[in-house]
Amino acid sequence: MKNIPRKELKVSAIENGTVIDHIPSENVFQVVKMLNLKNIGSQITVGINLESKKFGKKGIVKVSDKYFEIEEINKIALVAPSATLIEIKDYEVVSKKNISIPNKIMKFVKCFNPNCITNHEKITTKFDVINEKGEEVKLHCTYCDKITKKENITFI
């Protein structure tokens, strides 16, 4: 990445750490919440409505001195399926991975069924992700067995 002319970097480069790029702008704060970034002590830069050749506008999150397991990052795929996970060491990109939707989602999503027990007791929600080709992602609640469609997903 050192070839990128500095003048194009709207958000300053980091020496070591993680960049999550290509987040839809409207979901950046959701990503920040899902990754629990408010509890990380190191320097964090959040960019929203940045210009992107691929997407028009995009969001970006840079976290210094912190590396994530891909499993930990994958959960943001629900709100940022196009996101890229970039690891930086000494200002150099050492790895670049596309995130993918995990098989299970815990905690962040509310079950769409108003009569599901998880909406009435203090219970961590659990879903199996149904990701069939050509169809929108759906979540199957481990407790009530009902399906929450993508358009009905709300975050806790």
Place this chain on the structure above:
Amino acid sequence: MKNKSLVSINDYTKEQYQKILDLAEEFEVKTTQKILEDFVVATLFFEPSTRTRLSFESAASRLGAKVIGFTDSASTSVKKGESLKDTILTVSKYSDIIVMRHPREGSAKYASEVSPVPIINAGDGSNQHPTQTLLDLYSIRKTQGSLENKEVAFVGDLKFGRTVHSLVIALCSFNTTFHLVSPIELKLPSYIKNHIKKRNLTYHQYTDLSEVISKVDILYMTRIQRERFSDPMEYEKVKNSYILKNDMLNDSKDNLKILHPLPRVNEITEDVDSNPKAYYFQQAQNGVFVRQALLTTILGVK
């Protein structure tokens, strides 16, 4: 299966169903056996249910177990705001197994995760009622000699009836041919039909009850509730179309049996009751044997 909770009919394999049904047969031969005298069975009914609760309590009593519990959450600490988790953790200290009915879907699954003693789901909202399914399977096997390759008709409210949904799914393991009779508004939902399709089994849909009676081995009747219709006129139009009367059974097969999860309102007229093909009260009795088989299996006595 010892110490394993029964939350959903999908928790058991086909072989495990058969094992429970075999054991239920033993209890039918000898119903009173004092083999659970050292055990306490808790029946927690967070919403009222007559048959399921009495059937469990009868099953436990005939095995010599002590039964504790409540029949309605209104008179309990739940009313004071106690969480389900706390109720389950407390009652698990008083009992060896918990039978639970709860109005919320997924409550039994959750209870099974937090409880140190096994849970038997006696109905969680509109979700699952596996012991009803087991007694239905028992009734079909007993009256037809086996569960394989039967022609089974489901009649009435196929959209909302969890009893119908669970039994359809369970019967998909036994090469059943399904005859689905309902008003258009109350057709079997596609997510249940998908189970039939996945197994490449045959199903037929009807709106007229008289069309299927002569074709089937089992006629599984259900109640159509007025409140299921958004338009009251629609209810008025169909309410009398799904009533079984004795003279409709003239051309039926000799081995036909009529099942109904009960309570019945008017969907089977009383003149059917004395017909030897009526089986719904024996079906209710079979619930005791099946629940005896479950209690003893899960408690590790059988």
